[in-house]
Amino acid sequence: MRKPTNKQRKTMATNLQHTNEQFEAAMAGCRKVFAAKLHDYGAAWRIMRATSVTDQILIKAKRIRSLEVKGEALVDEGIFPEFQAIVNYSIVALIQLQLGFADSKDMDPETALRHYDRFAHEALALMKRKNHDYDEAWRIMRVSSYTDIILQKLQRTKEIEGNGGQTLVSEGLEANYLDMLNYAVFALIQLTEAGATDA
Secondary structure (H helix, E strand, C coil), X not given: CCCCCHHHHHHHHHHHHHHHHHHHHHHHHHHHHHHHHHHHHCCHHHHCCHHHHHHHHHHHHHHHHHHHHHCCCCCCCCHHHHHHHHHHHHHHHHHHHHHCCCCCCCCCHHHHHXXXXXXXXXXXXXXXXXXXXXXXXXXXXXXXXXXXHHHHHHHHHHHHHHCCCCCCCCCCHHHHHHHHHHXXXXXXXXXXXXXXXXX
């Protein structure tokens, strides 16, 4: 196998760094929404079981596909904020998986944001590893493909949940939530590049 030239290596490194910056910017936007909702509602999501969070993500993904197919929205909220919601609910699911659900709002906003940042960092690290191996293949995909992949991963997640969280050869629940988060961020990046942040 022919090794890349120094110029090719430099180009690849530049591309990967650009993706890292775009990913962090998209996550910063999601975090801003998450923090605003913490201000308004507190960590009310702490009462949700992880299975209920999965269903919430499913509702968001199905609405995105509905808008992609129909081409119009009757409710004044488009595709972009729905992908942001998938990112944020995926992190909520990861928190709930780790801590379990509560009977009341038992977490202050500062603690919730610390948990958010930890999983956002984990998602970024995973994206960097996969992006290195797949060589930015996500950039040639359509946003509608991200929607379908997220819906597929939701079906897998529901199957795993139905099996008590156990798998034989497949990745578990946490890996599926992280993948859904990353695909949603890729969609946000592409929509931002297309100037469709209100779409």
